[in-house]
Amino acid sequence: MKSIIKYDASTPPRLKVLRRNGLARRYLFSALLIALVPLIVLAFMYDTQYVKALEKVTESRTNARLAGAENLLRTFLQERIYELEALADIPEVFEWLTTASPNEQPSAEVMTQLRQALDSPHLYGVVVKPSRFEVPSWYLTQTLLDQVALDQLPLTPFANGEIIGPALPTENRPGWFILRLSPTGLNPTPEAWIGLVVRLASLTDQVKDLSLTGLQNPLVVTPQDVPITAVGNIPGDSSSSAKDIDSNDFIEGWHIRLQWLGDPLLGPLESARFGLIFLASGAALAVILLSRHLSRRLEKQVTPLIEGADRVAGGDFDTPLHTEGTAEIGYLAFALERMRLRLRRLVKSMVDVERRAILGQFSAGVAHEIRNPLATIKTTIQALSRKESDPKRQKLMESVDHEIDRVNDVVQLLLDYARPREAKANKVNIIDVVETVKILADAVAHRHGIELVQVEHEPVYAWADSAQVRQIVMNLVMNAIQAMEGIGGRVTIRTKQQGLAVYVSVSDNGPGVSADHLSHLTEPFFTTKTNGTGLGLAICRQLAQANQGNLRFQSVSGEGLKVTLKLPLYLNNENQETV
Structure with missing residues (x-):
């Protein structure tokens, strides 16, 4: 058999031993042993023990x-x-019967009680006879009474x-019997009684193991x-x-019968022995042929796994492994995979943790080294702007002041992502949060020719940090508005409760996002905007996870x-844990 283990002179001796003791080779010898020994023993035992064994099986x-x-x-x-x-x-059933x-x-x-009784797979229906009824009332498929x-x-x-019964099965209906009970006593004749119409097949099924x-x-x-x-x-x-x-x-008039089906077909013992030799x-x-086929098939299945394991060992975690295979190889x-x-x-998580640690140190330095000079520059610009009489220069200073604010916002985003505030969960009215965001974002949306719509919904409450939820929703709405700048459109905010969760969706009819970019939207510093930081959605995801x-x-x-x-x-519930 061709080895699927690639080795050279530097390969440890242990791998060479593994090659000599390959699975396919061991399977060949084991299969020969398993297949031939029982056949030889069976040929010897067939004459001497079969009849005795048969009698033992049927009598013991x-x-x-x-x-x-x-x-x-x-x-x-x-x-x-x-x-x-x-x-x-x-009580209700007893009172009605009497x-x-x-x-x-x-x-x-x-x-309702009668219907609940019919939930059992062993029952066809219920029959009742109140004490003042002349005839019983049946609650079952009427064809069963044919x-x-x-x-x-x-x-x-x-x-x-x-x-009572049984009613024997016919071609048109199955068999059944009634098991009845009287709250007023059965002797001499019950005035009121209630009974279950039981499947006869459910009773006879209990003896199937005797077959x-x-x-x-x-x-x-x-x-x-x-x-x-046994099947009724x-x-x-x-x-x-x-x-x-x-x-x-087992009860009066009912018993079990083991029906003898006759002696099994026994061929001539001499012919059977020759047949067993030929079969062996x-x-x-x-x-032998099967083992060769399986060894080749095993090689085709295992080789891609070895190659995939080598890729993983080399650091390639993105290429999927070949997962086709049979039985144990497939598992x-x-x-x-x-x-x-x-x-x-795990590697991505470790990289993310390391990235956040580095980003935390970096953002702290940025906050210290940039914010202080920015504050001085902003104060100076504002002071000069108040004394400036030239409109053009004043407008230029306002632009510088705006850009300082934008740089300060970027620094704040870095700090928020690197050192997020711990969520403090409380009861949050999601409708109030959405309405607040809509009021704040309406002016921006109107300025860009975008219609901001909130779909009405009854009050629904989440267990989360209200400030962080408002920050998430505001960021999602502003992202949707920015995606349709210059083209107009509609942004819709919907709220719903389903199961033990609250859902807030923000949708737009803008250009959308390609499938390649969709899985990267929450990665830090990934953005499709020309002037974006790539931190907005990353912070939103971080805040959402902090609120479970x-x-x-x-x-x-x-x-x-x-x-x-x-959101949850x-x-x-007084025992609901804080996020």
Whole structure:
């Protein structure tokens, strides 16, 4: 087999040993051993042990298995009795059974209880007979009553209730029986009673584990002496034989029968031995061919993983690994791909932490070294402006003053990103925040020919820092306005509550953002504006995360951008932790 491990003279001896003990080679020998040894043993044991083993399977522990199945059947019926007792003990149901006038319809509370009882997969419906009713009322699919006369079904006592039926299955409907209970007593004849219409197949399903393919078929024999299969049907051949095994009655008139299906087909032992020898030879050849095929297939699957692991070891965390493969190789590929993604996030996180640390030091120096001279320059410019009589020079000084403010804003952005203020969560009326932002941004939007719209919504409250939420929303609105400078358009602010979260979305119908840029919008210093700093959305994301929220961006180039802020819902809970 061609090795998938690349090595040279400097390769450690351990890798050479791995090559000699390759997985495909070990698989070949293991497969030959696993395939041939059992066949040889089977050929030897076939003559001497098969008949004995067959008898042991059919005879040993039969009584214990039957007893276990009887317990399962009784337990199933007892569970339905408990459900029926719980239903009959409900005050509204008991009162209706004992006091309802003839043909009086049950109340909504009673109907609700009856419907809840029908949630069980083992039930078809409920039948009730209040004490003053002449005939019982059925709450089930009426086709189940086809060709059924209730007074002709057998009656069997069980626990503190009775079993009516079963109604045997036909071609048009399944079988069922009634498990009834009377709050007024069953003897001599119950005046009022309530019953569950139970699937006969649910009862007979309890004996399915008694089945031995080709040997025994478990049946439940009803009081009508009709056998029912484990799936609830009447078998095509219901005749009994001397080899059938009948259990004791698990309830009066009901018992289990293990139907003997006949001796299995036994070919001539001599022919079987030759067949096994031929099979062993064919299996050995097939294993050899299969192992060669699997070794080549294994090489094709593992080689890309080794190459991908080498790329990751070399620092390439962006190239996806080849994740196609079968069984364990596929799982290994997905595990390596998850490792790559986690390493990429870890490295990115570490770079981000280091960047913030450096930026914190840098911004502190900038604040000290730039703000003080800026303050002096601004004061001087303002003093000169008041004494300047030339309009052109005064306008120039105003421009210098404006640029000083802009430089100061950039410094403040650096400080905000590098050393964010800790969020102080409280109950925040999001509608008030949006309205405040709209009032502040309306003038700017109007000046640029942009319509700022707030979609009306009922008050909704978030658990966050109100000042930081207002800063986020204001930044998103101003970004949307700036994106449509010179072209006009509409900016829409929507608020909604969904689940345990509050969502504030700001959307525009501007030029949008390309798919390549969309994933980089919150990266520090990334901007598509000619005069932008690239810190606005990075700070917004930082503030959203500080308030246990996040930002989501949706855009189609040429159709606008939608930014959604998600915040935790205020739960009016004293134990709600502060962010």
